[in-house]
Amino acid sequence: MTDSRTTDLPVTERTRLRRETERGCFDRSTIDAIIDTAPICHVGFTDDDGRPVVIPTIHARVGDTLYLHGSAASRALRRMAGGIDVCCTITHLDGFVVARSGFASSMNYRSVMVFGTARLVTDPAEVATALAAIVEHVLPGRKGEVRPDTAKEIAATKVIALALTEASAKVRTGDPVDEPDDLGTPVWAGVVPLRMVADAPQPAPDVADDVPVPASVQQVLATFR
Amino acid sequence: MTDSRTTDLPVTERTRLRRETERGCFDRSTIDAIIDTAPICHVGFTDDDGRPVVIPTIHARVGDTLYLHGSAASRALRRMAGGIDVCCTITHLDGFVVARSGFASSMNYRSVMVFGTARLVTDPAEVATALAAIVEHVLPGRKGEVRPDTAKEIAATKVIALALTEASAKVRTGDPVDEPDDLGTPVWAGVVPLRMVADAPQPAPDVADDVPVPASVQQVLATFR
Known part of the structure; x- marks a missing residue:
């Protein structure tokens, strides 16, 4: 989101x-762009028995930190609050790569894996920063359109931080790479591009007719058009 | 894909x-539909040091089995081939839920988590079934449009099976659930629906002009329109 650096990660x-x-x-500008434009991530951790668990969740980046959040009552959040290892994977699916063989078929994608130790955020200012960033991550400007969080809401939420120090991006783009023997055969090959789009916003039934679609939602519609 | 049952899972x-x-x-028809219509999943496992790793990959379901595949040289595949615990999570993001507070904001989604022990598939018939299902998962009918896999290609691939015995779906739909005190305020609330769409297929540069876009790709275009 902010203070983005473009240093390469080791x-x-x-x-x-x-x-x-x-x-x-491993360059931060590529990694940051993938993180910042994905609505959700998949975070992996182990349960009390050391078995893997993967959950989808919203994330937000502030500088060199990735934030996750959830209910203070959630098993996943309570587990991560203990400072365990996590792997947060963020994936954009950009297309189906249709090759002349099953073997050469693939997908175009941009993904990032962030490895690290979860840290429970306890400083109230950092909690506020993280929660604002998470709202703004998908709805830019929304924080200015809604009331502040209440103390009760903040108490019901756990925020987890993950330092962006061990991460890498993996990107595939472009055409299929077919076996030389398969070229020249009358089999179609190419790419079917994929993207996420937003449809017309659906107001909740209790929203008055004269309440306009806000700027934050207009921004989302412009991004996912 | 085939032989779908609708028994509830325990x-x-x-x-x-x-x-x-x-x-x-926990009903199989809901779980199966989420699995079958998602192009990719995120599979979590632990590395040699017990630390979590989450990778995006294509999957396919055949009856009561979820299949994953990858290069026989891949670290992830070699690790899973050892019969470790995995968690395979499949997520459709269906919309941004825009509430009148940051706290009540959410997302609409359909997700499935499958827990189990990875099994390396060694039976050649099951390998063939799995590889065909994986190609057909995103490109229905493609197996009939391309040549069969070669022995060399099959040898270069590892297939992992996961029994669909311990799994659950989690689904959120509908409007924001705002605090009663926030209703009646002049703040817009509602849902921004999201969906994945396919754009016009891009033929590889070496495809002759008279080779038509095949039925499998037409099917994808109809699905992601």
Whole structure:
């Protein structure tokens, strides 16, 4: 969101690509753009028995920190609040890559994996910053359109921070890469581009007719058009 | 894909919802529909040090089994082939729920979590079934349009199976649920529906002009229109 830097992140044992290394990327501008434009992420952690759990959730980046949030009563949030290892993966699916063989078929995508240790945010100012960033992440400007959070609402919420220090992006773009023997056959190959679009906003039934669609929603419609 | 059953799955310690229980669902028809219509999933597992890793990948369901695949050289596939616990999460994002407060704001979604022990598929017939299902998962009919996989391609691929025995769906639909005190304020609230669309297919540069867009791609265009 803010204070974006474009320093390259170090390549670690976990983020180094062993295969298809041309798809790997460690520069912060690429990583940040993927994070900032994805509505949701999938966060992985282990349960009390060490077994993996993956949940979809909204995220927001503020500078070098990725924030997650949820109900203070949530099992996942309580577990992460304990300071465990997490992996937060953010994926944009950009297209189906239709090759001349099943084997060469693929997808175009942009994804980021962030590895780190979850930190429960307890400083009230940082909690407020994180919660505002999460609202603004999908609805830019919304914080200025709604009332502030109440103390009760803040108490019912847990915020988790993840330092953006060990992360990598992986990106595939472009045409299928077919086997040389398959070229020249009368089989169609190419890419079917995919994107997320927003349809016309549906007002809640209790919204008065003279209340206009706000700027934040207009912004979403412009982004996902 | 095939042989879909609609039996309810048992509620386990891992799949039981503690909160928002009205969003939980254990019936196979709901679970199967979410799995079958999502192009990708996010699979979580632990690395050699017990730390979580989450990767995006294509999946396919055949009856009571979820299949994943990848390069035989991939770290993730080699790790899963060892029969470890995995959690495969499949998410459709259906809309932004714009409430009159940040706290009540939400998203509409349909998601499934499948928990289980990964099984490396070694039976050649099951490998063939799984690989065909994975191609057909996003491109229905494509198997009949391309040549069969070669022995070399099959040897270069690992297929992982996950029994669909411990799984649950979580679904949120509809309007924001605002605090009573926020109703009647001149703040817009509602839902911005989201969906994935396909744009015009882009033929690879080496496809002859007289090769038509195949039925499988036409099917994708009809699905993501």
